[in-house]
Amino acid sequence: MKIQKLKAAVAVATLAALSLGATAANAATANATARAKILRQITLANTSDLQFGTIVTGAAASTVAISSGGARTCGSGLVCSGATTAAGFTIGGTTGAVVTISVPASVSLVSGADTMTASLAASATTATLVANAGSFSVGGTLSVGANQADGDYVGTFTATVDYQ
Amino acid sequence: MMNVGTVIRIVLAFALPLPGTASIAQSCQLCATAPADPAPSLRALSVTIDAALDFSTAVYTNRDSGSIAIEARTGRRQMIGFAALGGPALAGTVTITGEPFARVTVNLPRTVVLTSNLGGTADVTEIRTDLPPHPVIGPNGRLVFTFGGRLTARNGVDGDFRGRIPVTVDYN
Numbered sequence: 001m002k003i004q005k006l007k008a009a010v011a012v013a014t015l016a017a018l019s020l021g022a023t024a025a026n027a028a029t030a031n032a033t034a035r036a037k038i039l040r041q042i043t044l045a046n047t048s049d050l051q052f053g054t055i056v057t058g059a060a061a062s063t064v065a066i067s068s069g070g071a072r073t074c075g076s077g078l079v080c081s082g083a084t085t086a087a088g089f090t091i092g093g094t095t096g097a098v099v100t101i102s103v104p105a106s107v108s109l110v111s112g113a114d115t116m117t118a119s120l121a122a123s124a125t126t127a128t129l130v131a132n133a134g135s136f137s138v139g140g141t142l143s144v145g146a147n148q149a150d151g152d153y154v155g156t157f158t159a160t161v162d163y164q
Numbered sequence: 165m166m167n168v169g170t171v172i173r174i175v176l177a178f179a180l181p182l183p184g185t186a187s188i189a190q191s192c193q194l195c196a197t198a199p200a201d202p203a204p205s206l207r208a209l210s211v212t213i214d215a216a217l218d219f220s221t222a223v224y225t226n227r228d229s230g231s232i233a234i235e236a237r238t239g240r241r242q243m244i245g246f247a248a249l250g251g252p253a254l255a256g257t258v259t260i261t262g263e264p265f266a267r268v269t270v271n272l273p274r275t276v277v278l279t280s281n282l283g284g285t286a287d288v289t290e291i292r293t294d295l296p297p298h299p300v301i302g303p304n305g306r307l308v309f310t311f312g313g314r315l316t317a318r319n320g321v322d323g324d325f326r327g328r329i330p331v332t333v334d335y336n
Contacts, residue, residue, distance in 0.1 A: 026208070026209070026334075027209065027332055027333060027334035028208070028209035028210050028211045028262075028332070028333050028334075029211060029330055029333075030211035030212065030213050030258070030331050031329065031330050031331070032213045032216060032256050032258065032311075032329040032331055033213070033216035033217070033326065033327070033328060034216065034217040034219070034256070034276060034278055034288050034313070034315075034326070034327045034329055035216055035217070035219070035278070035325060035326050035327075036218070036219035036220070036222070036278065036286065036324075036325045037220070037221040037222070037323075037324050037325070038221075038222055038223075038224070038280070038286070038317050038322045038323065039221065039223040039224070039249065039322055040223070040228075040320055040322045041224050041225070042223075094282075094323065095282060095323075096281070096282075096323075163221075163223065163249055
């Protein structure tokens with residue numbers, strides 16, 4: 001009797017359980033904002049003087065007013081003549097920016113030892129720049145004393161403009 | 165004398181489970197089915213932007229270029245070629261929520277471009293966070309961090325500048 005012995009190769013299969021059901025968390029994204037406001041330097045240029053013209057004084061004190069548009073109001077007892085202008089200024093800066101405008105309350109005009117005082121008023125206290133530019137004017141009211149001494153009276157004042 | 169052939173027939177019945185299909189019951193005694201371990205289920209991540217990176221308002225000083233840097237950790241601002249015009253400068257702040265104690269990877273771009281309402285552009289570079297090298301979500305499921313960067317403007321560009329910084333978070 002011949003006995004065949006079969007060697008059976010037993011294949012052992014290792015079962016691999018494929019696990020695909022894991023709930024992996026997904027990446028999360030959000031957009032943050034970065035922002036800045038950058039402004040160019042402000043420039044300010046004087047284009048005209050505050051000019052009260054020629055005044056013949058009287059025996060009583062009076063006033064001469066120049067509006068921000070340059071129109072003159074000659075007080076009683078005075079004789080006024082000559083050209084008048086309001087002080088003019090041009091502003092340079094960033095388009096759309098709002099600037100504040102300030103001038104001193106008054107200015108002293110001097111001729112030798114003699115003085116007069118003029119109060120000042122700007123045409124606006126703020127301005128919004130358009131095409132990188134803006135402008136404003138300054139008028140004032142000059143107080144003329146009784147029998148004010150003759151002379152050429154001159155004074156200076158500083159206008160200030162800043163970003164709001 | 166008789167030849168006896170013995171045929172041993174071994175029947176192996178096994179099944180390889182395919183994705184999406186049910187496993188077939190097997191009779192192999194030498195086989196073993198490895199238990200299918202369930203993958204860990206992690207809480208979904210979310211990202212909330214609490215504060216924008218705000219360089220505030222500045223004006224050029226004596227030249228038409230300059231830079232503004234905001235430090236991520238302290239929020240401190242450093243200006244070159246600019247003067248501050250008021251208003252606080254702020255580092256960006258982000259809150260991540262997710263699985264407590266889980267390690268995460270946080271990605272922000274190193275550079276973004278801001279565009280102004282007047283058509284100019286400015287670069288924000290050196291974008292950095294105050295996170296440690298291997299950030300971990302806290303026990304309360306939250307991780308808060310801040311980020312800063314350097315804004316550089318050239319050629320006198322001006323206006324209101326805006327840009328987006330995408331913040332991406334994922335589990336390691």
